[in-house]
Every structure is written in structure tokens, then in C-alpha cells.
Amino acid sequence: MADVLRPPPRATAVIVIGMAGSGKSTFVGKLTSHLATKAELAEKDPEAPPARRPYVINIDPAVGSLGYAPNVDIRDTVDYGRVMEQYNLGPNGAILTSLNLFTTKFDQVLQIVDRRAPNLDHVVLDTPGQIEIFTWSASGAIITDALATSLPTVIVYVIDTPRTTAPATFMSNMLYACSIMYKSKLPFILVFNKTDVQSPRFAFDWMQDFESFQQALAAGNATDPSVFARDENAKVPSFRERGEEPSYLNSLMNSMCLMLDEFYKNLRAVGVSSATGEGMDDFLAKVEEARQEYLDDYRPALEKQLAEKREQLSQHKESQLERLARDMKKSNTDDEPEAQYDGDGEIIDPDTDEERPEPGFAGGDRRRGAWNKLDGTYWPKP
Numbered sequence: 001m002a003d004v005l006r007p008p009p010r011a012t013a014v015i016v017i018g019m020a021g022s023g024k025s026t027f028v029g030k031l032t033s034h035l036a037t038k039a040e041l042a043e044k045d046p047e048a049p050p051a052r053r054p055y056v057i058n059i060d061p062a063v064g065s066l067g068y069a070p071n072v073d074i075r076d077t078v079d080y081g082r083v084m085e086q087y088n089l090g091p092n093g094a095i096l097t098s099l100n101l102f103t104t105k106f107d108q109v110l111q112i113v114d115r116r117a118p119n120l121d122h123v124v125l126d127t128p129g130q131i132e133i134f135t136w137s138a139s140g141a142i143i144t145d146a147l148a149t150s151l152p153t154v155i156v157y158v159i160d161t162p163r164t165t166a167p168a169t170f171m172s173n174m175l176y177a178c179s180i181m182y183k184s185k186l187p188f189i190l191v192f193n194k195t196d197v198q199s200p201r202f203a204f205d206w207m208q209d210f211e212s213f214q215q216a217l218a219a220g221n222a223t224d225p226s227v228f229a230r231d232e233n234a235k236v237p238s239f240r241e242r243g244e245e246p247s248y249l250n251s252l253m254n255s256m257c258l259m260l261d262e263f264y265k266n267l268r269a270v271g272v273s274s275a276t277g278e279g280m281d282d283f284l285a286k287v288e289e290a291r292q293e294y295l296d297d298y299r300p301a302l303e304k305q306l307a308e309k310r311e312q313l314s315q316h317k318e319s320q321l322e323r324l325a326r327d328m329k330k331s332n333t334d335d336e337p338e339a340q341y342d343g344d345g346e347i348i349d350p351d352t353d354e355e356r357p358e359p360g361f362a363g364g365d366r367r368r369g370a371w372n373k374l375d376g377t378y379w380p381k382p
């Protein structure tokens with residue numbers, strides 16, 4: 001089975017996804033400059049920890065300007081504006097169509113990545129602003145699968161921390177992340193971005209201890225973004241103690257947080273600021289952990305899947321070959337005459353009646369036949 005996949009290269013693919021405005025591109029830019037600085041240091045000082053510049057691919061066709069220079073850019077291949085015009089599409093339709101067009105050429109990108117992967121540590125993919133364009137499209141799935149079969153791949157889900165402080169937005173973000181994680185089955189890292197504006201402490205608390213999330217829910221409205229900031233130690237009376245009814249949203253989230261508890265156990269989370277660079281080294285450490293998870297769990301499963309597919313294909317081929325051989329044998333013997341009923345399959349000539357059945361076949365001879373008024377004959381005939 002081990003020969004189904006090539007040995008894993010040293011590079012790890014990092015697919016960066018997240019809601020529009022969560023800071024994906026800024027994060028990729030900061031990560032790039034952070035690694036570049038480390039690589040420069042390593043070149044100058046042999047004592048410094050080894051580091052390499054990442055190889056960055058941008059697949060957002062609609063982005064105006066990026067804070068970094070990508071190595072491969074979808075905008076060099078597809079003109080988003082012309083796609084919108086020519087196909088008469090709106091902004092999102094044009095992004096999706098541009099991505100589809102680019103995906104038809106993704107094998108070329110993979111070849112470039114494959115060639116460089118032995119000398120790289122990170123291949124980073126920056127995805128379109130609207131998360132669903134990548135996560136729920138055929139192109140997104142093709143690109144993800146293609147990368148994940150070529151090199152260790154991890155998914156990084158960027159979260160806009162200051163906009164996730166209300167229990168309802170926090171929960172919807174987590175449910176979205178959960179659905180993507182179970183769909184892709186790849187190692188997953190949650191990046192709480194913009195920590196320069198908002199500490200992610202509240203989110204880590206909610207993830208580690210669902211009772212603290214329930215406490216925040218009990219304190220007030222689920223859509224209130226300031227709920228998390230209440231004094232943690234102050235005992236908050238529950239809705240029942242206050243003699244109030246919890247809203248439908250509060251009850252729903254109360255039960256859902258129990259379900260998400262399982263999801264949090266399989267998760268790595270880290271806080272970073274793409275503005276200041278704080279937390280980038282923690283993030284890189286998580287990438288190493290996630291790479292190991294890919295090698296331990298995802299890759300063996302993928303190998304098994306590919307080996308099974310290969311086996312099925314070879315069985316199918318064998319049975320097709322057998323069928324072909326049988327058919328050829330049959331057509332070779334078809335020329336030999338066989339003892340046959342001589343009227344079989346022939347057209348009956350009404351003038352000669354040559355092929356009419358033998359007397360007695362249809363129940364009798366001339367004497368027992370029936371008179372046919374139309375042609376003045378007996379049927380069946382002798």
C-alpha cells in the first residue's frame with residue numbers, strides 16, 4: 001500500500017479560509033513577512049533557527065491590492081472584470097466562474113508546487129473573501145483534494161475576534177468551522193485574528209468550558225456583543241431564578257454548545273494579530289502539530305482509499321477483459337451451422353406459404369382446419 005502515494009515532501013500546504021473581512025489576506029501577508037524576516041536572519045546568522053520564505057498562491061480574483069506579492073496569482077490568469085462582462089454575471093457569480101476557469105489549469109500550479117516542495121516549508125493559499133465560494137464549490141473541493149493528495153495539508157480558519165463576542169455570532173462561526181472540518185477531514189487550526197483589538201480569552205474560555213458559555217447566555221441576550229465582558233466571578237442568576245423565560249435562540253444555543261463540545265476537543269486554536277504579528281510563532285507551532293496529524297491520520301486513510309480504488313479498477317478491468325474474451329470466442333463459433341428449425345426467424349411468403357408451420361403444429365390437418373373465407377383456403381394447411 002505504501003507505494004500508492006509518493007513520500008510526503010517537506011513542505012506543508014496551508015489553506016487559509018474565513019468569513020469576508022476576517023483578515024485572511026492580511027494574515028497571509030503578515031505570515032509571509034514574518035517568515036521572510038526569519039529566513040533573512042537564518043541566512044545571515046547560522047546560529048538562528050532555520051526558516052524559509054513561504055510560497056504563496058492567491059486565488060481571490062476580485063481582490064484589489066494585496067499586502068504581499070504572491071508567487072502564483074489567479075489575477076494573472078483570469079480577468080475578473082471581463083468574466084463579469086462577458087458572462088453577464090454579478091460579483092459573486094463572476095468570482096465563482098473565475099475560480100472555475102482557474103481550476104481547469106490547477107494541474108499546472110500543482111506541477112510548479114511539486115517541483116518546489118522539497119525546498120519549501122510552507123505553501124500558503126489565500127482564498128476569496130466570501131467563504132462559501134471556496135468551501136462549498138466544486139472548484140474549492142478539487143483544489144483542496146489536489147493539494148491534500150500531493151503534500152501535507154492543513155486548513156486554517158480565520159475568525160474576526162472582535163466581531164465574535166456575542167454568543168450567537170460565536171456559535172454560528174463555530175458551527176460553520178465544524179461543518180468544514182468534518183467535510184474536508186483535514187487537520188484544522190482556528191486562528192482568532194485581530195487580537196490587537198480584542199483578546200480571544202473569552203473564546204478560549206467558552207471552548208474549554210461550556211458552562212462558562214451557558215453562564216454568558218444566562219446573563220442576557222445571545223446577540224449582545226458585550227455579554228462576554230461581564231464579571232466572570234459574579235454569579236449570574238439563571239433565567240428561571242430571575243423568573244424570566246429564555247428566548248428560543250438562548251435555549252437553542254444552550255443545547256448546541258453541548259454538541260460542539262466534542263468538536264472543540266479535536267481542535268487547535270491560537271490567537272494572532274495580523275496587524276502586529278503577535279502570535280505568529282504560536283501559529284507556526286500549531287502548523288507543525290497539524291502536519292503531524294495529517295501524516296498520522298489523514299494520509300494512511302487516503303492511502304487506504306486510493307489502494308481500494310486501484311483494486312476496484314483492476315478488478316473491473318479484469319472482468320471486462322474476460323467478457324471481451326468470451327465475446328470473441330462466441331463470434332468465432334457463430335459461423336458454424338447449427339441444426340435449426342428451418343422456418344425459424346424467416347419471413348413467411350404469402351404466395352408460396354413455404355414457411356408455414358408443419359401440419360399438426362397448430363392443432364390439426366386439413367380436415368380439422370378452419371375455412372378461411374378471405375383467401376379461400378383451409379388453415380392450418382397440410
Ligand SMILES: Nc1nc2c(ncn2[C@@H]2O[C@H](COP(=O)(O)OP(=O)(O)O)[C@@H](O)[C@H]2O)c(=O)[nH]1
Binds near residue numbers: 018025027129272
Ligand atoms: N486591527 C486589525 N485589523 C486587521 C487585522 N487583520 C485584518 N485587519 C483588517 O481587516 C480588514 C479585512 O482584512 P482582509 O485581509 O482584507 O480580509 P479578507 O477578506 O478575509 O481577506 C482590513 O481592513 C484589515 O486591515 C488585525 O490583526 N488587526
Ligand SMILES: [Mg+2]
Binds near residue numbers: 063129
Ligand atoms: Mg482577502
